[in-house]
Amino acid sequence: MKPNSAWIRRGAPVSAAAAGLALVLSGCSTTAGAAVDPSCTPKHEFSTITSGTLTVAAYDFAPHLKIEGNQISGVEGELLNEIAKRECLTVTLEASGGAGAAIPSVQAGRADLAASDWWRTKARAKVVALSNPVYLDQGALVSVAGYKTIADLDGKKIGSVAGNLWNDEFSQVFGDKFSVYQDPEAAFNDLAAGRIDAVIDSVGATTARFESTPIKDAQIVPLQPDARIPVTAHPGQLNWPTKLDNTALTKAINDNIEDLRKDGTIADLLKKYGMDASAADVGEPGML
Structure with a gap:
């Protein structure tokens, strides 16, 4: 991918251990x-x-x-x-x-x-x-089924977290199949329970999450560019x-x-x- 001028980063959490250190x-x-x-x-x-x-x-x-x-x-x-x-x-x-x-x-x-x-x-x-x-800081397509591309998600239920720049474009393409969650815990809980088929997040954040809270058989795949969602070309x-x-x-x-x-x-x-x-x-x- 050849990035230039898009994408956004959600606010990052600060651990209590880091404060005042x-x-x-x-x-x-x-x-x-x-x-x-x-x-x-x-x-x-x-x-x-x-x-x-x-x-x-x-x-x-x-x-x-x-x-x-x-x-x-x-x-x-x-x-x-x-x-x-x-x-x-x-x-x-x-x-x-x-x-x-x-x-x-x-x-x-x-x-x-x-x-x-x-x-x-x-x-x-x-x-x-x-x-x-x-x-x-690559975007990630996270699923249990092992989807590799955004095209694989056609007809599937997808989740993301509020604040991600790609949310509007995904919503335009996937309509009511795309849901925005207020926090990542809710999105990944729904993925684990099978209520949604995939979560769009970042590779780094999801990798860290799965160290402590893994989802059985879930795979993290770097988000590939899709012409329908232009922001995916610019991590x-x-x-x-x-x-x-x-x-x-x-x-x-x-x-x-x-x-x-x-x-x-x-x-x-x-x-x-x-x-x-x-x-x-x-x-x-x-x-x-």
């Missing part, structure tokens, strides 16, 4: 707070809020970023730890205030970048610098926003993103966390 993690070691090896030579030169530290504003949003004790993991967490390692930095996680505080923390100079599934948008580009796309591009005036940091992040894409690290981590490796193929940068 400040963690210090090592970029050159798995031991929390370990000092960077003095012989380490960074790949780039740039300034950070605190010398020797990359401060990341984020919140718990698996599988993109997980906060586990004094460690971060998930696709983004592991990528950021690897970037810190290559740049001889220690990672400090600033999670106070949750999702709503992440972008303002970057704007105000309290964090160097924001993580946890932030999409490239035109509105966001006015207040922070957008990095290159890291990977796609969101996840990025790491930085401060507008720190161009050297933005460039360093971009260079590292492309290196991690070329050496297969992004694709490997997507697979590790149950997502589709094809999400590493972001196409040309675009904005919603």
Whole structure:
């Protein structure tokens, strides 16, 4: 898929464990707070809020970023730890205030970048610098029957969650066969009970949901483009926003993103966390 300018992300939940949390993690070691090896030579030169530290504003949003004790993991967490390692930095996680505080923390100079599934948008580009796309936050067709395409859903009962940009287009195509739920729990409960045949959600969110609340025989298939629903051709591009005036940091992040894409690290981590490796193929940068 070659994304450019559509799709939308629902508001992401913030875990209680993330609120008010400040963690210090090592970029050159798995031991929390370990000092960077003095012989380490960074790949780039740039300034950070605190010398020797990359401060990341984020919140718990698996599988993109997980906060586990004094460690971060998930696709983004592991990528950021690897970037810190290559740049001889220690990672400090600033999670106070949750999702709503992440972008303002970057704007105000309290964090160097924001993580946890932030999409490239035109509105966001006015207040922070957008990095290159890291990977796609793909839509998902979730069913027990194993449907592969939107065309397979003709005549079937379909559910989605309020706030998804594709809802209006699906409603126009599928009429009263398409239902919008106020929360994902209700939609997936109906799928499990056989009251609907499929749920349209995101690969990341559904993958995380099924870790704790699986549905027997349910399959997650990346949403394929369908000409009747134009928005399906443009999944969101996840990025790491930085401060507008720190161009050297933005460039360093971009260079590292492309290196991690070329050496297969992004694709490997997507697979590790149950997502589709094809999400590493972001196409040309675009904005919603």
